[in-house]
Amino acid sequence: MAVRRAGSGSAPDRSAAVLDEVGAAVDALGGRFTMPYTTVALTAPRSAST
Structure with missing residues (x-):
């Protein structure tokens, strides 16, 4: 599994990679x-309701 630096790439890209x-x-x-x-x-x- 590739390790990526926190904050690199967009959230959707990171989610897709994971x-x-x-x-x-x-x-x-x-x-x-x-x-x-x-x-x-x-x-x-x-x-x-009353």
Whole structure:
């Protein structure tokens, strides 16, 4: 992974570079990984204002 000096390049360019490197690392390890997280969504009706 290339090391870049802080502040060099624009934020989108740095993000793209990081995502490319992470993608390459995941691909090198077989192309998949499991994250131990669960997503939970809650909804509720809004009460009437008085």
